[in-house]
Amino acid sequence: MLTSDLSIGQVTALLAEGRLALRTGPFLFRIRSSIPAISRGLTRLYARHTVEVDPPFSDFHVSLERSGGVRYLFRPQVRFLLDEWTPFKPLPLTQAFAMLEWGMNWCIANHAHHYLVLHAALVAKGDRALLLPGAPGSGKSTLCAALVQRGWRLFSDELALFDPATAEVVAVPRAVGLKNRSIEVIRHFAPAARIGPVARDTAKGSVAHMAVPEGQEEGGAPARVRWIVFPAFTEGAEEQIEPVTPARTMLELIEHAFNYSVLGERGFNLLGRVVQEAEGFRCTYGELEQVVERMEALAAK
Amino acid sequence: MSESESGLAWQGVSSDALCWLELGDEVLVYHSGSGDTHLLDTLSASVLRLVCDRPLTLARLTALLADRPGIPRDELDGSELAALMKRFRRLGLVDVVKPC
């Protein structure tokens, strides 16, 4: 069943009763919430994702709740809970949907050690993937959104999941988070992109989410990473790309890994395989169109 | 390192605690104890491999390295080698022992 097979009223009621589960790649998230922004966000941004009602098993049971107390009256807040436990501080209620997205990422990064999880955007042409690891501000999400609008297959804008057995990457198709100016940049770059409501004044500034392009919601077949590009957006910079040695690429990937320290030797062997199969680059850019073309050229080689 | 200490030997961690990966002229080594991954050049990697096999004094280590092809003599400065061993020790990769 797809989310769009249900009316918004049904989605709202099922979420309130904690009976609806959203599938994203290998994970099924059972979500409980009576916050309207959650049902609105799901119906808008996850319309063509698979959902299940009362599934016998879910990977993660999460809820989003309004924080109680007097505070509720003048400064309503929202809490995220996994297993009835809240791993981080509440946020203003206006950021409820963004919190669901961050919370789901948190669950995967902290509890899915059967994958090596990297903080990186990941897109693919067929079974050849492009990994874009980057700190906040590097422009990886914007670049990811732009590439997806040009026909690259979306794996994730935040989490790259490597299967230690095969060294393949697995897709977790989720709405792409866009911040501040990126929202306008993507609207301009691809007017057809479906972008949800903008939450302003979050800890990360203004945040909006771009829906997964139609037909990619299931994630599709795994891929192998062929290119690893460390993007560095600099206002007005000339586009420049230079190779990075495999060993240095690997050290940088370790810096971006959430659970390398948990996987230990398995993680080392896995990443060793990845950097030997892929080419590493550092790419400075100031113009989205240019870097998108450069990535297309890499893939065409 | 002072003269009085030069009688001491350096011993690397047990070799099953290390995973090696050679990538061109760079070597990565993962240490399962600390969980750290280190990037070494080929000379440092050779030094670490040698002291992981058996405890060696600096003098003995210098002699062994001098016999190896492809290692430039001017890189085998005793004080630089001592500094390298101290860095290894700080990272928990080697320890000081009494030579047997």
Next chain:
Amino acid sequence: MNADLSLLVGALREPSTMSDLGLPAWDRLIPLARRANLLARLAWLVGHHRLQVPREVEPHLRSARYLAERQQRVILWEVEQIARALAPLECPVVLLKGAAYVMAGLEVAGGRLFGDVDILLPRERLDEAERLLRYEGWFSQHHDDYDQRYYRRWMHELPPLRHLRRGTVLDVHHNILPLTSPLCPDIGPLVDDSRPLPAAPGEVRVPSPVDMVIHSATHLFQEGEFDNAFRDLVDLHLLLEEFGADPGFHAALLERTERFGLWRPLYYALRYVHRMLETPIPDTVLEVLYREGRPRGRVAMMDALFGRALLPLYRVIDTPLSGVSRKLLYVRAHRLRMPWHLLIPHLARKAMRGREDAV
């Protein structure tokens, strides 16, 4: 007993029953086990007994198993580093709790997760030990003068030390109970009877079996931290099960309890582990503990409080009183550690600081 909790207790006590669980049961069991820090234990049991689990469940167990395996590897390494750092002291370094279970290769170590490493040193060597540890990268996280004074004057441990580069946390104890606690024992016998380990580096030792049980019991029933209480109760259960196989164990335990004057915490520990996890304990032992250690006139009240506080912090299991029980026991535990005239300013300070954090 609540149905979810029975699932968890059943899985821990009779691992083979896990192969009969369907997906809906796992759907309730995994969140609860994860919340109670016991998912890795279940994963270890499934692996150890070669049980079949549904395809959907397997990745979660594997994930938890990787985490536990890695943490245990880190513990071995940290113990080596600590032994090396403290070698100049030339005195026994006694590992406590999790690190001791792993180094001694006990059943309870299987799939156990860790927060930190605990060691016990003679009180008069603490300053020297702290200096040596600092030299190797362990620093106190409490820079606040009040905290430093609080720990040093009243507590049985130094403020936690964190390794600058590796981030691992080390708790250095000099007793198993705070100096201010009326129960604070002379810790000499624990150190004297501690055991060297063939595989352990330097002067590293582990407590004798009776002392491991006594420490586990006092930690759980005097500390007032119930976040991990159910996992701690499971530790105690597994220790008692393993050591209880030795015919002389229970007599030695009672003798030791008397010597340390710790009847009350032992009474609680064995009573609740027996009631909640059905740990096999001879009736005669329970009778002696009841006679010597029960709180006169308050048995029913304490049963009600502990019965709730020891459960995992999970809403499905929480009864309306659970939160209150935990708070009451927190106050109780502090009272056991400190006289009232010290307690009130301390709690007031904590509360004030809580407010500062919130702002």
